[in-house]
Amino acid sequence: MSTVDYSIGTPTFEEVSPADEAAPADLAALRPLPRISIHAFCESDAMLRTMERMSRDRRMAKVNMRVTNGGTEAAANMFAGSPTPNLVVLETSAEPGNLLNELAPLAEVCDPSTRVIIVGRYNDIGLYRELIRNGISEYLVGPVQMTEILASISAIFVDPEAEPLGKSIAFVGAKGGVGSSTIAHNCAFGISNLFATETILADLDLPFGTANIDFDQDPSQGIAEAVFAPDRLDEVFLDRLLTKCSEHLSMLAAPSLLDRAYDYEGMAFRPVVEILQRSAPVAVLDLPHVWSEWTRSVLADADEVVITAVPDLANLRNTKNMLDALKKLRPNDRPPHLILNQVGMAKRPEIAPADFFEPLEIEPIAILPFDAQMFGNAANSGRMIAEIDAKSPAAETFSQICHIVTGRSAIKKTKKAGLSKMLGMLGRK
Incomplete structure (x- = not known):
C-alpha cells in the first residue's frame, strides 16, 4: 500500500x-x-x-x-x-x-x-x-x-438551498499597456447594461489602477480596505466599500496611491473574490500585468480568463507562455479567451493577426482596431465606449465579448476563410 x-x-x-x-x-x-x-x-x-x-x-x-x-x-x-x-x-x-x-x-x-x-x-x-x-x-x-x-x-x-456563486471573469494583459483594463471596464459596464445583471468590477491593481478614472469616480474607500482587513470582510463591510457606477454596476476601486508597498501573500485576494461571488452574479477582476503567487492564484480560481494582447513579438511570446502556464494551472477548464487589441496602428510594424494566432493554436474572440480618437475621448471624459457611441463597431465588439465571457452565446469556430474575411474587413476600416 x-x-x-x-x-x-x-x-x-x-x-x-x-x-x-x-x-x-x-x-x-x-x-x-x-x-x-x-x-x-x-x-x-x-x-x-x-x-x-x-x-x-x-x-x-x-x-x-x-x-x-x-x-x-x-x-x-x-x-x-x-x-x-x-x-x-x-x-x-x-x-x-x-x-x-x-x-x-x-x-x-x-x-x-x-x-x-x-x-x-x-x-x-x-x-x-x-x-x-x-x-x-x-x-x-x-x-x-x-x-x-x-x-x-x-x-x-454543497447546500442546494444556498445562494449560487457568482461568476468571476479575470482580465489580464499579455504585456503592460495593451488595454486590458480598458477592455475589462467596458465589459463590466456592458454586462451590467446588456443583461441588467448586478455586476461588481474589482480593480486589483492597487498602486496604479485606473477604474476610478475611467468611471469618473473618486471613492474614499475600496479594495485596499478589503485586502488588508480580511477579518472584517463580509457582505455588509463590502457594501460600504463599493462605489455605484451605474444602475447595475458597482466598483471596488484601487487606491492608486504610492504611500505604501503593496506586497501580498499568495492567497491574499481569495477572500475578496469569494465575497464578491456571493454578492453579485458577475465579478469582473481587472488584474495588473505581473506574474506572482497572488495573480497565479486569482487566475487559477477564476471561472473565465481573458488575455489581451497587441500584435507584436513580445506579446506573442508572452501570450504563448501564459496560455501554457494557465493550461497547467487550470487543467480541467476551458482555455483562456484571447482579444487582439490596437490592431492597425499607423506606422507601427505589426505581426499580421493570422500569423499571430497560428502558433498559439487559439482563435480570438475579438479583434479591436486601433482608434485613438474614440478610446481617448472615452478615457478623458470618464465614459465607456457604449456611452460615447453605442452603434460604433467597437461598442458592438464589446457586446460580443460580453456575450461570450458570460456564456450567453457560444463563440463560433471560424475557419481560415472566415478569419481572412474578418481581417479583410478590418483592413478596410
Missing part, C-alpha cells in the same frame, strides 16, 4: 487520455467544494489518475485530499489507527453478494459522520438500494469520470 498527499498549487502534470477528459461545460455548473477532507482508495490505475486530476481542479482548492493505492482492506487497516476524513471514496471489485461483508471491517472503524462513496464494477439496482439503505452516500459504476465524482461530492456537501 502506498499513500500520496496532493497539495493544491504544486502538482505534477501528465498526459491525459481522451477517455479521462471531463467536459468543461459539465464542470462549469459545479460549485467549489467547502473545506472538507477526502481520502480516496483506488484499486485501478485509471481511478488513481482520475483522483489525481480531481485533486488539482480549482473546485478542490479548499479540500484536503489524499489518494492511496488499495481497496477496502487498506482503508479499514488505515482508519483502525487514525481518524476518518469527512469523505471516503472507495473503489472495489467485490461482487454484489460479497460487498456488504467486505465493507463490514471499514464500518467498524469509520466515524458516524464520515460519508462514503463506493465505485464498483456492477450495474445492479438491487445492490445500489441495499448500499443506500446501509448508509453509503453514493454508489457509482466504474470506470468513472472526474465530473461524476465531483458532482457526487457536491451533492453531498
